[in-house]
Amino acid sequence: MPGTDPAVPNAGEQPQLARRLGTGDAVVIGLGAMIGAGIFAVLAPAAHAAGSGLLIGLAIAAVVAYCNAGSSARLAARYPASGGSYVYGRERLGEFWGYLAGWAFVVGKTASCAAMALTVGLYAWPQHAHAVAVAAVVALTAVDYTGVQKSAWLTRAIVAFVLAVLAAVVVVSLTSDAAEVARLQWGADITGGGVLQAAGLLFFAFAGYARIATLGEEVRDPARTIARAIFWALGVALVVYTAVAVATLVVLGPQELASSSAPLSDAVRAAGADWLEPVVRVGAVAAALGSLLALILGVSRTTLAMARDRHLPGVLAAVHPRFGVPYRAELAVGAVVALVAAFADVRAAIGFSSFGVLLYYAVANASAWTLAPAEGRPARVVPVVGLFGCLVLAFALPFASVAAGLAVIAVGVALFGLRRLRVS
Structure with missing residues (x-):
């Protein structure tokens, strides 16, 4: 019988999560989810798609992310509960759209978690990357299990270290003699499709601020804290991404960057700073661990929200x-x-994750469009650009990512239909 286990709540008697996080904690959790994904996993495939147009793709991804952040912040203030766009879509557009957002988020971010775990393995012990990845997932799930506040403190330490490493990479790269040589390699290799595909891949790097919205039930004063934390995290991440992208492009050139499996390590070697390369590898592992920690945190909160509504067990x-x-x-x-x-x-995990998360934010923007002025509706252009941008970037991704994403979304829709048939 449902409700016989005291740990499983009856409808209307849902236990609430403790509000323990302030603005600083929320910013750090968002940064922890973004920095690892953006810098150490996505620059090379984005350069492969866009060539010299990588920075244009980064700018497009940032604009779409800004609009998504504006919509999400207003909605999170209105609905400060765990689940993010799953809750917003359900409340503003109907049960199906909320479910679709939640399903896209859970499957997309599961792939993102796997990508970050594999990044840990590839940098820490390439010969046994998959085994290290599994061990990292087990260890960080245990950390999340002991409480969100402890997770925030660990993430804070990781973010501080990674930002210091990235600052060193930027300074060494931009002041090296190799930078002038690499500039000569730039060519007219920019195409519109390639830039849009790069933007879709780079959006993977910005999606970490969703962790802040999914923690709506665990932050103090959510109406103010969530909006402020989202924009602070997004702004800091954009500055960091731009600096590192410029540094790696300048010292490696777009062609070498596109073919690199570890672009930041290759950049410091090309700059003649071999002593920094082991530090970069440690930074990559720390960044990916911080990202994985925050990602597991966010996916589990959306899973919680969907389970409360019996869309999941x-x-x-x-x-x-x-x-x-x-x-x-x-x-x-x-x-x-x-x-x-x-x-x-x-790389396959990154593309699949980007597709799912872009659909998730498309629902958020559509939900924000329905807000009334008295409910804190953003300027109309924000959800319009966000919705259009999400859909364009989602379908500009590599064909394999789009096909796999559509197949998994179709499975989710089928499960929703079967559940409705059982209920009726």
């Missing part, structure tokens, strides 16, 4: 009586991510 809605976290959702997410990380390919 109700047993996943349990909140730990001591730690105040959705522990069963965290364990389930960790298990699935570990399984995917044992077999996945990093």
